[in-house]
Amino acid sequence: MEWFGFVGAWLLVAGSAFQAALELREQEHLREEVTRMLEDRPAPPSVSHWWWLLPPLGYVLERRRWKARQQQMLDALDPVQRNALVQYMNKTTGWSFVGFGGFLIAVKETWALRETYEWPAWVFAALVVAAGILCLSFAVAWLERKDRTSGRKSS
Numbered sequence: 032m033e034w035f036g037f038v039g040a041w042l043l044v045a046g047s048a049f050q051a052a053l054e055l056r057e058q059e060h061l062r063e064e065v066t067r068m069l070e071d072r073p074a075p076p077s078v079s080h081w082w083w084l085l086p087p088l089g090y091v092l093e094r095r096r097w098k099a100r101q102q103q104m105l106d107a108l109d110p111v112q113r114n115a116l117v118q119y120m121n122k123t124t125g126w127s128f129v130g131f132g133g134f135l136i137a138v139k140e141t142w143a144l145r146e147t148y149e150w151p152a153w154v155f156a157a158l159v160v161a162a163g164i165l166c167l168s169f170a171v172a173w174l175e176r177k178d179r180t181s182g183r184k185s186s
Contacts, residue, residue, distance in 0.1 A: 033144045040137035045166035047133050051126030052170050058119045065116065068107040075099040137162065 075096045083089035105113060138159055145155040177183075 033147045036140040037144045040140040041162045043133035047130040049170040
């Protein structure tokens, strides 16, 4: 039964990575549009690296800079584009939660498998790394195959 849990959990990781990439790729035109709009707008000045000697202050300053850039982006969009961007961000956030949750379950199931067979800890670490790479490779390979069959150029 441990093998079912192990495989099922890693399929959850692979499936969520694939579905996230698929859905987010459908809205890639929006990202390209926003990038094009921001090219002719100057970015807020960078935060000096010296501020990071006081990490809380560096973080606050960098966050302000990011918020200013975000506001620039929102100001450049019309209401339809803004709504599409919010939907994109919501999908990104949702799939991040699903993917990370699946990953945590997969790690737990991998640990259970390791305990069942009394494998050393390095086997656990190797399985997590290998399964993670395999899951992400599946998503990338599937999308590339989809692009080839649809005639779309890979980005």
